[in-house]
Amino acid sequence: MSPLMGGFQVFLPEQPAASTKSTKGSTSQKNRKGYVGMKKVILGLLGSAAMVASASVASAATLDDVKARGHLQCGVNTGLAGFAAPNDKGEWVGFDVDLCRAVAAAIFGDATKVNFTPTNATERFTALQSGEIDLLSRNTTWTLSRDTKLGFNFAGVNYYDGQGFMINAKSLPGVNSALQLSGASVCVQGGTTTELNLADYFRANNMEYNPVVFQALEEVNAAYESGRCDAYTTDQSGLYAIRLTLASPDDHVVLPEIISKEPLGPAVRQGDDQWFDIVKWTLNALIIAEELGITQANVDEMANSDNPEIKRVLGKEEGSTLATDLGLDNEWVVNIVKGVGNYGEVFERNIGSGSPLKIARGLNNLWTKGGILYAPPIR
């Protein structure tokens, strides 16, 4: 039970409690049955008062909550091809989805013990703040104000992105730079860093534009496709993903300009350092596995390696307490790699060469291969 929802629940006794606790349930049922008596209502309210006060202390240990529940609750995008979208069997797949699965594998040894909560740009932060989700893995840009004002911690960067523009080259021949977009109508999702960068970029370049703002990604896509706007702006990775879902992807081009830094990463609530560490080190383990050449196929083989670093990472070092100090068991990295593969495999399968998106590794390559992915060592 989250502190924030606790405050709300008193206002809305009819709403089913997000996490079910027995005292809470009975309070709301009493209220639902009708006003049995003012005395009972007040007692109920006071009861939930005491509950909320105690709950806010208890909410700290996310790991225990997740273990008790038996699955991880992960907030993902409502549907962005390659990053988070249900496939034809109704299973969630994608780059951000696999990070959730990796965390579940680290905790449970089973990458399938995740439930996904699709969130749009507006809902994502409240969902994490209120405790509806344990982890937000939804191409969310890490910014200072999100770290401070929202009460979040970003557990690293899993995709280095930048904002770009997409236009319909067929209806706008001759436009090959974002600097030619003065006077254009631009479709953008509301409440994103994208919306702010867009305003800054046009102001800095003394250009005019008409923002066409929707809150849901699907609505922005529909408006762009229907020709309501000349250009679509979001993170470049998003543009490539959205282009694939358009009726005729070949008509649309992503303009070369990158107008911002968009480090996308998983976020957790502040105040639970253990949970923060688990998510942070799951991401690091994915990158380190790629550095060490540990793959989904060879992980069992690698476990017998003589290389002390590989042995340490895979939990084969005698008497090591690295994993238990984190609150996980020794096999955690093995489970992560078995569950989803290393960072490179996750990338290529979902958004890289093995996917329709065909995004090049670029910045998102290992630091040893010309990218900027660099994970602190597991030791």
Next chain:
Amino acid sequence: MASEDTAHGGAPARAAFLNDPKIRGLIYQVVVFAALVAVIYWIIGNTTENLRRSNISSGFAFLNARSGFDIAQTLIPYSSNSRYIDAFVVGLLNTLLVAVSGIVLASILGFIVGIGRLSRNWLIRKICTVYVEVFRNIPPLLVIFFWYFAVLQVLPPPRDSIELPFGSYLNARGFFLPRAIWGEGSWLILLGLVLGIAMSFLAARWARTRQAATGQQFPVALTSIGLIVGLPVLAYILGGFPVTLEFPQKSTFNLTGGWTIKPEFLSLFLALSFYTASFIAEIVRAGILGVSKGQTEASYAVGLRPGPTLRLVVIPQALRIIIPPLTSQYLNLTKNSSLAVAIGYPDLVAVGQTAMNQTGQAIEVVAIWMVIYLGLSLATSVFMNWFNARMALVER
């Protein structure tokens, strides 16, 4: 209640202090009230404490910070350098714009359709019935989508804009009209308009008094139109044609210049008006049917034709039945305007959602929404109650 006790007990003995029903009632009320205050106080305290403990910022200080985002339709000067509070004002004005214009069109349409449903003409009656049944039974969100996606978005792209008379254009980006640029001497036109309206009022009063005294009628409506249109036109000529028109011009992406009505506004405005008009039509029909048939017969008996009968006898009486439910419809229309968020019209809710997401201060933004919508609804109610009191049957 105290008399009951004495009736049963016989002796009018005064009950013990705590058993006195009056005092007991008072104590209960004080206790309940105190508990309510305590609960509200606790909720606020608990919420702020928990927000603080989760390191989530709270308070309304963010309203003075730079917003950083642009809004498509602004009735007051606004840019990304403005503050959040300005963004909220822009959103509120957009809500008011669509609510007020929607109420006007819905009322006009509703009255026409409502009267049409009682028409003696079979075709008119059936058309009006179909209209009411169709729009009344579709959720307003779908009506908005219908106008936005099915009607306005199928219009041609800017390059193939439909040309309309008077230099206006229609395309998927909106309705483009010439804009008037008020040059020097334009105040004369405004003066002419004000004078025209004032003189029409005076003429109407004079005509009423004369009719009461002599029975002679005077064409008030025609005179008023002449005055209200004629005087500004006269002023326009006298002022040396001070107004010029700026026509929309085709440019790279779209038509620029002139005056643009965006498709988001247009579809929300039309959808809310058409939807609410179907309810108003039923209210108007009920109001008219609620006036006894004897009134109409009596009116015909004194020689009034159907038109004046409706205008002078039936409608004034029907209005007394119509106004209270009409108020509810006006409130509904205002509140339904928050569905704007679905098609990206920057109303109070859409702007608030962006602000909420940029600052993360959900509770504050929701509080602002609730206070503003409550204020709007209460203001509408107060006005309609005043109007109702004016229209009520004056008992003598």
